Amino acid sequence: MHAALQEARQAGAEGEIPIGAVVVCDGRIIGRGHNLTERLSDVTAHAEMQAITAACATLGGKYLTGCTLYVTVEPCLMCAGAIAWAQVSRIVIGAADPKRGYSTYVKGSPFHPKALLATGILEPECRSLMQSFFKSRR
Amino acid sequence: MHAALQEARQAGAEGEIPIGAVVVCDGRIIGRGHNLTERLSDVTAHAEMQAITAACATLGGKYLTGCTLYVTVEPCLMCAGAIAWAQVSRIVIGAADPKRGYSTYVKGSPFHPKALLATGILEPECRSLMQSFFKSRR
Numbered sequence: 001m002h003a004a005l006q007e008a009r010q011a012g013a014e015g016e017i018p019i020g021a022v023v024v025c026d027g028r029i030i031g032r033g034h035n036l037t038e039r040l041s042d043v044t045a046h047a048e049m050q051a052i053t054a055a056c057a058t059l060g061g062k063y064l065t066g067c068t069l070y071v072t073v074e075p076c077l078m079c080a081g082a083i084a085w086a087q088v089s090r091i092v093i094g095a096a097d098p099k100r101g102y103s104t105y106v107k108g109s110p111f112h113p114k115a116l117l118a119t120g121i122l123e124p125e126c127r128s129l130m131q132s133f134f135k136s137r138r
Numbered sequence: 139m140h141a142a143l144q145e146a147r148q149a150g151a152e153g154e155i156p157i158g159a160v161v162v163c164d165g166r167i168i169g170r171g172h173n174l175t176e177r178l179s180d181v182t183a184h185a186e187m188q189a190i191t192a193a194c195a196t197l198g199g200k201y202l203t204g205c206t207l208y209v210t211v212e213p214c215l216m217c218a219g220a221i222a223w224a225q226v227s228r229i230v231i232g233a234a235d236p237k238r239g240y241s242t243y244v245k246g247s248p249f250h251p252k253a254l255l256a257t258g259i260l261e262p263e264c265r266s267l268m269q270s271f272f273k274s275r276r
Contacts, residue, residue: 042191043200043223053180062181077248078219085181085216102215105244110215 001094001122004070007034007047008129014039018129021047021071023055023064023088030067031055047071048079052086063087070094072126074101074119080110087112093119094126139232139260142208145172145185146267152177156267159185159209161193161202161226168205169193185209186217190224201225208232210264212239212257218248225250231257232264 007020011034023031033050037043048071055064068090069083075093080102083091091111096103096119102110111117145158149172161169171188175181186209193202206228207221213231218240221229229249234257236242249255 037200041198041200042194044187044191044220049182053182056180060179062175062179076219076223077244078216078223081214081216081219082182085214105246105248106215107243107245110243 001070001072001092001126003029003032004047004072004094005122005125005129007032008072008126011035011047012129012133018133019047019071019073021051021069023051023067023069025055025059025064025067030058044078046076046079048075049082052082052088056086065089068092070121072122073097073130074103076100077102077105080106084110084112088115090116091118092121093117094121095123095130096120139208139210139230139264141167141170142185142210142232143260143263143267145170145189146210146264149173149185150267150271156271157185157209157211159189159207161189161205161207163193163197163202163205168196182216184214184217186213187220190220190226194224203227206230208259210260211235211268212241214238215240215243218244222249226253228254229256230259231255232259233261233268234258 004020008018012018016035020034031051031054036045064086072094074097142158146156150156154173158172169189169192174183202224210232212235
């Protein structure tokens with residue numbers, strides 16, 4: 001999650017909403033990403049999408065079975081769907097997002113039936129990054 | 139929807155699940171796409187994602203307000219989320235997808251609060267393309 005936070009800080013430094021994600025396989029980071037919606041003018045360029053696409057490119061396959069995704073903020077509906085399609089085995093979330101997070105909209109778990117989920121990991125750091133960003137924008 | 143069906147047939151011809159999508163603005167197609175998950179080895183490369191990204195590139199902006207998305211099969215959770223983020227104003231769906239479609243998983247509408255939704259448009263054509271594809275694979 002420290003690496004995901006690093007990505008999130010990088011996003012913030014670039015004027016993007018500070019969310020970061022990394023995909024880990026066998027203890028090694030195989031994909032990382034941060035929010036790039038402004039730079040790419042693409043609302044789908046979320047941290048998780050970048051990290052998943054990067055990880056799949058590293059592995060040369062479509063699925064991330066056995067991999068863990070760390071993300072600083074609860075994924076939105078789109079990213080939750082992508083995580084499910086990629087069959088990520090473990091999802092580790094920092095701060096909740098009651099407004100845009102998937103859990104506000106989805107009935108049950110959208111992830112692979114065998115996927116493990118952990119939330120609230122380094123939550124204060126993840127949350128405060130977001131709060132400072134939006135405060136500075138007001 | 140005929141243009142979306144054309145995209146879907148193209149996907150099928152390339153060995154991809156035959157789903158197509160187009161984005162229309164002021165009566166003009168500004169983005170089109172079909173499923174490319176196999177070719178790109180990327181589970182996020184759905185027809186809608188391609189069409190949305192293409193349309194945003196055409197307009198040079200992040201939002202598709204005032205645009206209509208035509209898609210041959212009900213979007214999945216990921217694509218529904220992307221459609222919401224892009225603020226597509228009208229969503230026109232061909233065939234339902236009770237297994238992977240967003241409506242099986244989502245409470246209420248995931249789309250922009252003012253978005254209009256039409257389903258079942260050219261449904262027999264959209265559905266039969268999918269059925270023939272999966273039948274030929276068995």
